[in-house]
Amino acid sequence: MDTIFAMSSGAGVAGVAVIRISGPAVRDGLETMAGGVPEPRVATYRSINSAGGTRLDRGIVLFFPAPHSFTGEDCAELHIHGGRAVIGAVLANLSELPGFRSAEPGEFTRRAFENGKMDLTAVEGLADLIAAETEVQRRMALQQSSGALSERYERWRSALVRARAMIEADFDFADEEDVPGSVADSIWPELETLAREIGQHLAGARAGEIIRDGYRVVILGAPNAGKSSLLNALARREIAIVSDERGTTRDLLEVHLDIAGYPVVLNDTAGLRDEAGAVESEGIRRALAAAERADLVLLLEDLNEPGKTVSPPSDDVPVLRIGTKTDLAGNEGRAGYDAVISVKKDDGLTSLIDMLEQRVKAAAGDAVSTLPNRQRHREYLSECLKAITAALENDSEPLELRAELLRQAGDALGRLTGRIDVEDLLDLIFGEFCIGK
Incomplete structure (x- = not known):
């Protein structure tokens, strides 16, 4: 070597x-x-x-x-x-x-994995720790890189191995006097508890992904509703071109924010209108697609042009209705909005940021918890839970078949931590590191 x-x-x-x-x-x-x-x-x-x-x-x-x-x-x-x-x-x-x-990039960490110094979840946590940009990301990545997820998944895997051993005891020692009754009967209540615990953990996957990748906020509205001005104000720098000319923004503009230690990904979008040209129409299509994938939509409306409204893209995406340009509007017509703001006068922005903070905190949950935060985590945990649930529900099936389901559940956890069959994943995971890590 x-x-x-x-x-x-x-x-x-x-x-x-x-x-x-x-x-x-x-x-x-x-x-x-x-x-x-x-x-x-x-x-x-x-x-x-x-x-x-x-x-x-x-x-x-x-x-x-x-x-x-x-x-x-x-x-x-x-x-x-x-x-x-x-x-x-x-x-x-x-x-x-x-x-x-x-x-090579990530080769030091790969050798640490191959020599048993850390498992794949800890490796991923180390990559996230190096890339962390906010306090909450740092805290979650530090827990994961320190083996918090590894310990939990290994405990679950040990419970599944023990359950299979009890079933094997029924097969091998059923005629022995010192193995009374059906030993396997005692494992099913424990597996029900395990299934609930995995289900609760899996329910936190979206929160973990938000902490790792960012809470996605998309700004929608008609042309000249103040979308680009709001993006610049929240980013505290000039990112988007602000002009009275309609259709200035024709593509998605993205900025990463740190709000109370939580990562927020904010997108400015093309103004929504019917009489758009070919290029602007593509921008509008991308705006609506981004809104469908968002965690929150800020729907902006110029208080001076209340007739120019746009509808939320989907009932499934939370929306905050924002009235803009209060410095040009009177006090009438402000009802029905979640917030009213003036970027020019810096009016209402603090209240809007507080709302964003409350939303992202509610979505992210307890940032100190060890949460699954990648798609592969979700897939393997779902596979594990599905197999355990099948073993529990099919109580009329032979014990051999139920034991096989428990083996599949344990193998899913093994692939999650890197104990089994993960060669195809290694280049992808270690490729996240830079040289020297």
Whole structure:
């Protein structure tokens, strides 16, 4: 196996850069470039040299012997000065050592998975932790990367293995005096409890996806209702072109917001009207499609033109009706709106943001909980629950068939954590990481 290396700190000029090394030749590399192997897990100040003895830099060297390292292999870190020339020189000299090569994206984490240091849910949590942009995302990702989901799914899988063992006891020891009655009869109430627990956990999947991917809010309205102005005001920067000319926005504009620590994805859309040209009509089609997929629609109406209204795209999508341009309108005609605002006068925006915060908090639920947050989590959990439910309901079927259903349920959890049959997923999952992670 090759020994891999990469810069694991951020790119660009910095005071310190960290180069991570993992593999069987780590000790040899440290002997060559750092003059010896430091005491395990003790930061040691060393000269970093080329193979020919030329000094490249001075810095901190750390050594983590297997199996007590991130990857489970011998690992080392070189903390050097963060200039491009220094980094380039150290990386170039590492590449010349026998058995050394640059790491692929996610290869350190993949080795940690292959060496049993973490399961797939923890790997995904680590990727989410690196990508986290809001406080709530950080908290959920930290729990997941620390093994909170792994522990829960392993506990469920152990319960299924125990249930199958009890059924096997009925087959193998039914004639033994010290195995009274039907041992398997005792497992079904426990499996009913397990099914309820999995069902409740699965019900939180949408909340987990919202925390990970963002609560999707789409702004709809007639042309010049103030959609782009609202997007710019909420983003606190100029993203959309604001003009009195109708049809300025012809495609979806997207901005990511942090509202009270929750991720919100806000979309500005083309104004909805009948007399649109071909390009604008495509923008309107995309606007309505985005609204169908949204978690919330902000339906804007100019208070000065109350006749220019648009209908919500679907009864299934929550809607907040917003009256706009209060600075130009009188006090009449404000009834029936969830909020009235003036972007120009910064009137009503705080109240609208409070409403968005309440909505996203209600949708996301308890952000501290360990929630399934990916489509594959939902699929495997649904498969597991379906198999357990079938085993419970088909009580007239032979025990062999019910035991097989429990095996299928356990295998679904095994694929979820990476214990079984996940080779086709690995490249996709580890591809989310950057080089050096």
